[in-house]
Each structure stands twice: as C-alpha cells, then as structure tokens.
Amino acid sequence: VTDEDLDELKACIELGFGFDSPEVAVDQxxxxxxxxxxxxxxxxxxxxxxxSKSARSLPAVSDCDSSPPPANIFCSGDSPQVMKTRLRRW
Incomplete structure (x- = not known):
C-alpha cells in the first residue's frame, strides 16, 4: 500500500463514501x-x-454526574471549510 493509495482512499471517504461496516466483507x-x-x-x-472493550470496562455515569455538552462550535451559515477549521481547533 503506497501513500498514493492511502490518499485515494482518504479522498473517497472525504467525498462521503462509507466503508465502516465491519459486518460486511470487503468486495474483492x-x-x-x-x-x-x-x-x-x-x-x-x-x-x-x-x-468497545474500554466502554464496557467504564462504570456507568448517572445523568447528574455527567458534564454539560460542549458549546455549539458551529453556526448555521458556516461553510464546510470554516466548520473543519473550528473542529480542528476544538
């Protein structure tokens, strides 16, 4: 597997193609x-x-012990590039 092969796969994922299903065998x-x-x-x-293993080993957290969700880092009118930049900084 070359760097070019990895770049090609990364580009496919960035375009929205999903290869996440572990149940499905990879088509030859x-x-x-x-x-x-x-x-x-x-x-x-x-x-x-x-x-999955680490999630099973963690104790359950009750609702009152959990921290509040992080502040919303996206605005409705943001471009995808702005969203990516904010996500990297976050």
Whole structure:
C-alpha cells in the first residue's frame, strides 16, 4: 500500500463514501480498485474492538454526574471549510 493509495482512499471517504461496516466483507473488486481499503478495514475493526472493550470496562455515569455538552462550535451559515477549521481547533 503506497501513500498514493492511502490518499485515494482518504479522498473517497472525504467525498462521503462509507466503508465502516465491519459486518460486511470487503468486495474483492472494490479492494482491487482501492488497495488501501483492506488496511483501513483492519485498522478500523481493531480500533472499534478497543473502543468497545474500554466502554464496557467504564462504570456507568448517572445523568447528574455527567458534564454539560460542549458549546455549539458551529453556526448555521458556516461553510464546510470554516466548520473543519473550528473542529480542528476544538
């Protein structure tokens, strides 16, 4: 898998194509088209497994103990670029 393969997969994800379903096996034709897809799926599965295990090990938090949600960092008229910039800063 080359840097170019990773850039190509990243561009597909940024365009809105989703490859997140761990239940679905990667289609060989799609894998041939996007060589980095199998790597992405393997890393994504491992990450989801770790998150799932850590979430099960944390004690439950009651509503009164939880902190308030963060302030809204987006405004309704913001462009996607402004939203990305604010999200990076947040």
């Amino acid at each position: 034709r799609l894998s041939d088209t996007l060589p980095a897809l199998e790597l992405y799926c393997a890393v994504n599965k491992q990450y989801n497994d770790i998150i």
